[in-house]
Amino acid sequence: MTGETVLFSWWVAASARVEEGAGAGLPVDVFDEGDRIFVVADIGGVREEDIVVDVTKDRLALSAGGYEERFREEIALPAEVNPDTLTRSYTNGVLAVSLEKMLARRPQSSNRNTTPHPIPHT
Secondary structure (H helix, E strand, O other): OOOOOOOOOHHHHHHHHHOOOOOOOOOEEEEEEEEEEEEEEEOOOOHHEEEEEOOOOOOOEEEEEEEOOOOEEEOOOOOOEHHHHOOOEOOOOOOEEEEOOOOOOOOOOOOOOOOOOOOOOO
């Protein structure tokens, strides 16, 4: 307001966070580990029983409401997952979610011969 250069405007950053919601922009990491997807989110300030995890094929939604924090975060997953395989843990404000990927079904042929054929020599 005075025209003076300010290196960091903490009051601007804080007010933007309040406008977006207290939980907006949660720190979330997504790991694609072979046949599983792992999601790790820093959501301290809420009780474990207040955390709701909803999963669809390729999206994970985290929400919680407590005395200190209220948020909803939707995360795009790098592959389709099986929602029935969800496991989660919450320790020291960090939520870890693990899901198995949906595996593409491969057609199986009943005429398939597993004996290798010799390569003819010319």
